[in-house]
Amino acid sequence: xxxxLSVIPNKNIVLAVTGGIAAYKSAILVRRLKDAGFNIRVVMxxxxxxxxxxxxFQALSGNPVHTELLNPEAEAGMGHIELARWADxxxxxxxxxxxxxxxxxGLADDLLSTLYLATKAPVWVVPAMNQQMWAAKATxxxxxxxxxxxxxxxxxxxxxxxxxxxxxxxxxxxEAIAYxxxxxxxxxxxxxxxxFGLLAGKRVAITAGPTREAIDPVRYISNHSTGKMGFALAAxxxxxxxxxxxxxxxxxxxxxxxVRRVNVQSALxxxxxxxxxxxxxxDIFIATAAVADYRVAEVAxxxxxxxxxxxxxxxxxxxDIVATIAQQEKRPFMVGFAAETRQVEEYAAGKLVAKKLDxxxxxxxxxxxxGFASDQNAMTVFFADQYQLDKRDLEKASKQEISQQxxxxxxxxxHFNSLKKDEL
Ligand SMILES: Cc1cc2nc3c(=O)[nH]c(=O)nc-3n(C[C@H](O)[C@H](O)[C@H](O)COP(=O)(O)O)c2cc1C
Numbered sequence: 570x571x572x573x574l575s576v577i578p579n580k581n582i583v584l585a586v587t588g589g590i591a592a593y594k595s596a597i598l599v600r601r602l603k604d605a606g607f608n609i610r611v612v613m614x615x616x617x618x619x620x621x622x623x624x625x626f627q628a629l630s631g632n633p634v635h636t637e638l639l640n641p642e643a644e645a646g647m648g649h650i651e652l653a654r655w656a657d658x659x660x661x662x663x664x665x666x667x668x669x670x671x672x673x674x675g676l677a678d679d680l681l682s683t684l685y686l687a688t689k690a691p692v693w694v695v696p697a698m699n700q701q702m703w704a705a706k707a708t709x710x711x712x713x714x715x716x717x718x719x720x721x722x723x724x725x726x727x728x729x730x731x732x733x734x735x736x737x738x739x740x741x742x743x744e745a746i747a748y749x750x751x752x753x754x755x756x757x758x759x760x761x762x763x764x765f766g767l768l769a770g771k772r773v774a775i776t777a778g779p780t781r782e783a784i785d786p787v788r789y790i791s792n793h794s795t796g797k798m799g800f801a802l803a804a805x806x807x808x809x810x811x812x813x814x815x816x817x818x819x820x821x822x823x824x825x826x827x828v829r830r831v832n833v834q835s836a837l838x839x840x841x842x843x844x845x846x847x848x849x850x851x852d853i854f855i856a857t858a859a860v861a862d863y864r865v866a867e868v869a870x871x872x873x874x875x876x877x878x879x880x881x882x883x884x885x886x887x888x889d890i891v892a893t894i895a896q897q898e899k900r901p902f903m904v905g906f907a908a909e910t911r912q913v914e915e916y917a918a919g920k921l922v923a924k925k926l927d928x929x930x931x932x933x934x935x936x937x938x939x940g941f942a943s944d945q946n947a948m949t950v951f952f953a954d955q956y957q958l959d960k961r962d963l964e965k966a967s968k969q970e971i972s973q974q975x976x977x978x979x980x981x982x983x984h985f986n987s988l989k990k991d992e993l
Contacts, residue, residue, distance in 0.1 A: 579606075580606075580607050580608065580658070580754055581607070581608045581609075581610070581655050581656055581657045581658075582602060582607045582608070582609050582610075582656065582657065582658045582659075582660055582750070583610050583611075583612055583652060583655070583656040583658070583659050583660070583684065583688075583690075584599060584602070584611050584626075584630075584660050584661075584662065585611075585613075585614070585659065585660065585661040585662075585664075585668075585681045585684070586611060586613050586614070586617040586621070586626070586662070587614045587616055587617050587661065587663060587664055587665040587667070587668045588615070588616020588617045588619060588620060588665055588667070589616075589617075589620070589663040589664075589665045589698060590620065590697075590731045590732075591662075591663040591697040591731075591739070591740035592617050592620040592621045592663060593620070593621055594662075594663070594742070594743055595611075595621070595626075595662055595663065595743075596621065596625050596629055597743040598662060598746055599611065599626060599629040599630050600629055600743075601743045601746075601747035602747050602750065603629070603631075604747075605747055605750075608632075609629075609630040609631075609632065610630065610632045610634075610635065610647070610655065610656075611623075611627075611630050611632070611634045611635070612634070612635045612636070612680055612684060613626070613634055613635070613636050614636075614665075614668065614679060614680075614681050615636070615679065616665065618636065633646065633647075635652060635680060636680065637680060638680040638683055649680055649683050649684050649687055650687055652684055652688075653684050653687035653688035653690070654689075656688050656690040657690055657754075658690055658691055658692075658693065658750065658753075659684065659685065659691070659692045659693070660693045660746075661693065661694045662693075662694075662695035662697075662723075662740065662746060663695055663696070663698075663740045664694040664695055664697065665696075665697075665698065666696075666698055666705070666707075666708050666711075668681065668694075669696060669711045669712060669715065670707070670708075670711050671685075672685050672692075672694070672715055672720070673710075673712075673714040673715055673718075674711075691719075691721065691753075692720045692721070693720070693721045693722075693723060693750070694715065694720055694721070694722055695722075695723045695725075695741065696708075696712070696722065696725055696738075697725055697738060697739065698725075698738045699738055700734050700735070700736025700737050700738045702738065703725060703736070703737050703738040704736075704737070723741060723746060723749060724741075725737050725738045725739055725740065726739040726740070727739065758984045759984075766808070766809040766810025766811070767809040767810070767977060767979075768806055768809040768810050768976060768979070768980060769809070769810035769811075770810065770811075770812075771810070771811045771812070771852040771853055772811065772814075772849075772851050772852050772853070773803075773811040773812065773813045773814070773851070773852065773853045773855065774813075774814045774816060774843065774846035774847075774854050774855070774901075775799050775802055775803050775806070775814070775816065775855040775856075776816045776817075776818075776839055776843060776855070776856050776857060776890065777796040777798070777799020777800055777802075777803070777815055777816070777817050777818065777820065777857050777858050778794055778795070778796030778799065778817050778818030778819065778820040778822075779791045779792045779793070779794040779796075779818045779819065779820070779858070779859050779860075779861070780818045780833070780834065780835050780836045780838075780839055780858065780859075780860050780887075781818065781819050781835060781861075782835055782836065782861045782864040782865055782887075783834075783868045784865050784868065784869065784873070784882060785868065785869035785870075785871065785872050785873045786871065786872055787872050788872075788873070790861060790863075790864075790865065790884075791819075792859050792861065794818070794820075794858070794859035795820060795822070796817060796818065796820035796822050796857075796858075797822065797943075797944065798857050798906070798946060798968050798971075798972075799815065799857035800815065800817075800820075800822045800824075800825055801968040801969050801971070801972040802857060802972045802976075803825050803828045804825035804826070804828065804969070804972070805969070805972035805973050805975070805976045806853075806972075806976060807825060807826070807827040807828050809976045809980070811853070812829075813827070813828045813829065814828070814829045814830075814831060814846055815828050815829065815830045815831070816831050816833060816839055816842045816843060816846070816858070817830055817831070817832055817833070818833060818834065818839065818858055819832075819834060835861075835864065836860045836861050836864060836887040836888070836890065837864070837887070837888070839858060839860060839890060840888050840890045840893060843890055843893075843894055844893075844894070847894065847897055851901045853901050853902045853904065853979060853983075854891075854894050854900075854901040854902070854903050854904065855904040855906075855979075856890060856891045856894075856903075856905050856906060857906045859908065860887065860890055861887055862886065862887060863884035863885060863886055864884065864885060864887050865883070865884060866883040866884060866885045867883065891903065891905050891926065892923075892924045892925070895924055895925040895926060896925070902927050902928075902979065902982070902983060903925070903926045903927050903928070904926065904927065904928045904929070904930070904975075904979060905920060905921070905926040905929045905930075906929070906930050906931070906932075907929055907930070907931035907932075908931070908932055908934040909931060909933060909934065909935075910933070911935065913932070913933045913949070914931065914949055914951075916931070917929050917931030917949070917951060918951055921951050921953060922953075927952065927953050927956070927982060928950060928951070928952050928953070928956075928982055929950070929951050930948045930949070930950045930963075930975060931948060931949055931950075931951070932946055932947060932948045932949075944967060944968060945965055945966065945967055945968065946963075946965070946966070946967075946968050946971045947962075947963060947964060947965040947966070947971075948962075948963045948971060948975075949961070949962050949963070950975070950978050956982045958981065958982060961974075961978060
């Protein structure tokens with residue numbers, strides 16, 4: 570088994586550390602879980618405090634450590650009920666015989682045992698103890714009770730122990746525990762995806778088409794974008810269970826079924842509407858629009874009359890919509906598109922980094938058979954380094970089929986990353 574630790578966003582784990590010699594390994598476990606993108610809050614029993622300091626866990630988790638139940642100050646912060654609600658998983662590692670016994674009997678005389686009873690989150694225990702304590706009838710009886718109660722047990726490893734004994738009872742390595750936790754969340758996500766679609770519950774904003782930059786009331790600067798790719802993607806995202814808003818430049822396409830459409834003309838209007846989507850809440854932002862890089866500095870109030878042989882129009886740079894959205898504090902997962910006529914992959918990879926995108930799909934618009942006005946497309950998709958995903962070549966296919974593959978790529982980056990599916 571390889572230990573893949575790529576990112577899982579927005580899941581909360583309460584890591585409870587109890588008074589066993591393996592408590593030092595929990596410091597590394599916090600690091601590995603943080604690497605995987607989990608939010609961590611650490612609870613320590615009084616026993617654990619004899620083995621390792623809260624300061625270590627506070628520094629590693631980036632959150633205050635919770636140690637006491639009957640402390641008005643602690644309860645005024647995130648109290649036991651709030652912690653219980655916050656958790657998506659209560660992970661007890663190491664779990665001592667003592668704590669297992671408390672859980673099995675329903676005692677609630679300290680913070681952890683109270684939290685155990687108060688949380689609706691799944692509970693995982695990682696027992697770690699001397700091999701004789703592990704084999705003890707009472708320990709095995711308590712474990713059987715916990716399994717009956719729905720607690721998940723990560724079995725201890727066998728080998729040499731801190732006390733000098735050899736046998737079952739060692740806490741598994743932090744990487745192995747983190748891997749199992751990640752696999753659990755991946756599986757849960759996959760079950761949701763299978764039932765409700767790959768982007769179930771996600772809010773997606775897509776920009777599409779060209780923009781029109783007015784010169785005077787009857788003339789404008791624009792480009793050949795038809796919006797077909799963005800509209801096909803909007804349909805695919807909706808079919809995948811997402812709530813989709815399409816911010817469309819001037820195109821003559823029907824709004825896909827189930828999709829909310831906001832029409833704009835200029836780059837500035839497109840930016841305004843994109844920022845408004847962020848305000849409303851947006852998980853994924855897909856920028857397919859061919860936004861004009863420049864706009865006319867001063868739009869003439871009246872139609873410009875034909876006069877001399879030459880006419881100079883001053884242009885000023887438009888804001889970069891994608892880069893602006895990517896710079897926001899609460900940024901969504903950012904997908905960019907690059908249409909290039911040469912050195913396509915090189916430019917696209919550069920754009921991915923420069924604009925801080927999560928994913929970029931690029932195509933070669935110099936090819937007459939794909940791109941702008943065509944119903945077909947062929948693309949190469951790159952992911953930001955943190956996703957540890959290889960680039961994907963999407964062979965020439967209809968824009969509908971390409972959209973479906975892009976939805977899969979977004980989903981993979983968001984949830985599965987490079988975790989090998991057959992290992993789950
Ligand atoms: C040096 C030392 C190491 C210990 N290691 C373990 C251990 O690995 N596993 C265990 O179950 N108990 C171990 N104990 C016993 C627990 O610390 C003791 O049962 C304590 O009450 C546990 O409290 P807690 O479960 O509230 O943390 C150890 C005790 C000492 C003194």
